[in-house]
Amino acid sequence: MDENNKLNMFIPADDEAFSCPYADGSEEVNASKWHKIAMDLAADGALDESMEAFDSGLELEPENTILLRSKAAVLSRYGKKEDAYQVYLKALSYYPDDAVFSNGAGFVLMESGRAKDSLQFFDKSIASNSQFPNPWLGKGIAYGELGNFEKSIEAYDKAIALRADYKEAHFGKAVALGALGRYADAVPEFDKALESEPENADVWYYKALALDSAGDADNALAAYKKAVEFRPEFDDAWNNMGILLNALGRFDEALECFVQASEIDGDQADVWFNRGYTHAVLGQFDDAAGSFREAIEIDPTFVPAYMEAAFVYVQTGFPDEAVSLYDQAIALEPSAEAYFGKGVALQVIGDQEKADEAFEKAFELDPRYKEIFEGQKNS
Template sequence: MNENFEDQEQVLDTVRRFERMVANNEPVFFDLADFESIIDHYTSNTHYEKALQACEAAVAQYPFSTELLIDRAQVLAMKGEYVQASEQIEAVAQLDPTNPDVAVTRGIIATQKGDFAQAVDFFRAAAESAPDRDDIYFNLGLAYQSWQKFKSAAKYYKQSLRLNPDNDIAVQELLYCLEISERLEKNLEFFRRFTDDDPYSTTAWYNLGQAYYRAGNFEEATAAFEYAILIDAKFYDAHGFLASTLVSQEKYREAIAEFQLSYEEGQPTPEALCNIGECHEKLAEWDEARKNYQRAIDLDQTMDEAWFGIGIVLNAQERWFEAIHFFRKAVALYDESVEYWLALAAAEYQVGAVVSALECYDKATQVGPDNKDAWLNWSIILYEQGDFDGAIDLMRNAVEVQPGEAELHYRLCAYLLAAGRYREAYENLENALVLDFDKHRLLFEYFPELESQRALARLIDQYRK
């Protein structure tokens, strides 16, 4: 793993040198392998503009390199410039028709355009002429995954990993496909086989740990990550994953120690600091939590999780006005989080900003319509404000979005009863009782005075098993 780490450092040095030369308008000279590394680095990090810039500089220096012209076509495809990408690869096909990368690039263009059947045909043709190339099987997996054919995708990701077990992206995509097709448990043996074949491979243990972690087998995941670390104490990612596994088991104190080993000494990452902050938060160590969240923000102003974390700490200390500032910052950085909107809404309500709270709940239900708390908490404010009709309408909306959620039906029934609309209330109560009889107790939690209603008790008794 250290070797791998040194390789990465070398690539980053080359990339930095390239960027300096471009920034200073100096002539850019690199050997072919260095240009390949620079382009690969940018595409791996989805920096396609920079990748194209590197391609142009490389082609200017090596105009007859088919490898670079192919890279250029692939980068253009990733940028969505399909016409130019196709023109470029067809020009290469004229020069070198048997090059498997011509078929691969045609496949990449087809995948990007959403022509998945065609993409698969191109990649299969490429695999026939170059059966030992893991990247071709990886692209086949990607095409099937984009096509929502997760079983076939998993098959080709596995093939890719048999040829190159070090491809971490292939591991992540394979785990995702197995998870979404609910076949992860059945496939743990695939990951175990790598550790059997090479018990001293840090990558094999690390990948096995990730598979166990995703399957929720935290004890086995812990053991696998510990093996990886035993072989290579500076395997930072393994320390990070071991820490996350300990968090899943609520072992926060141990997790903090592991997160502190998940980066080079004296060079903490914003992610690690944020995770350490969260562990302190779970232990109700507010000052330590806030300190680590703040350090994460100092390193990366865009770390929405850290802004949110400080909000949670202040919220727990009932410092709502201050919390609002941090929740707003988190939401501004990432407005697709239901959790952020709910926290901001609750804090706004605590300080009496009812209109702002309602707006935040509205936003939360747009972002996560299947989050029942967003609907329930929003409706409670309307009910408390005496807007029974508003609360009823809102719950009707919620029930339409989540018809199988009994709690929403019970709440709708309660509001209808409070508004004196008994016939509608009983109709909804019947739906709720059919969905989940035991939750009828919620009605009396919302409104204890309902226990004395005879008609209600009779209706509930009819549904008693």
């Protein structure tokens, strides 16, 4: 908040309290004016001062519903969920049958990771006002958080029955359907959500995921493109679009997506891994090795990055480096694949004795690798 603007509204007193702009007695400060002052301060980012203004208004009218609702909403928006919850409880002590207060309490609990506890407040809200769709939305989200997607869908349907254009409910239902593997059913729900907000990048992204999972690659690709059109910095959409393009064999386009994703957020190991894999497929081994190294630096436990980097180093004539990487992968997660790769690298070095030891370990962990080995010898 700009300090000059702040001083125009509240001038600190010696006791560190603040005084109201009407403190000279020129105009009475009633609860309504305290509400406006509090909301203006909240909009400017001055949360503490905003809370003091709300409290000043509530001293005048402790049961003022507008002040109570707004104070809770501001606290919630600033991430002060427990404080917001306490305001809702105070409000419910005055208005136990108020559907909005019960719904608000449910949402701040759910957003605090207390989905199970939130359900009682959503039910209370519904009991107070059966035509209020918001608590049904809350129940849908809460049941989804709890992994009960069937009940989640039932709740979303109730919300939609009360408000047909409830985009959040259509979106939530679509996500729940996707979680159950019902991708074909999810897509129309995403479309309904897009009817009222066609430029919502999140909805396009989740629609793309559903289409991708349903095997509709062309429409999934179109949906991913919409997501990044409306939010160019949407790194997850770029990454998943790249994965789909790789699956379609369109590696140059895929690489462009991974480059975009890594430039937006350079701290995602999986993006660097995908970028490295695509470089390798295109024969760009130096770039591939560099990308895999980035993935390992970000996440030293990312075993596939060690494995792919080792493979690249064998291909580019650095088998010693490959052995070191395979050993690190084995230390993290022993696997037949890692031992087999190590054996190949040791063969390239010329250390057949150690190579045989690595191959034997691979055969012990997965006998199928012996068939692969014998097939290579006979080819």
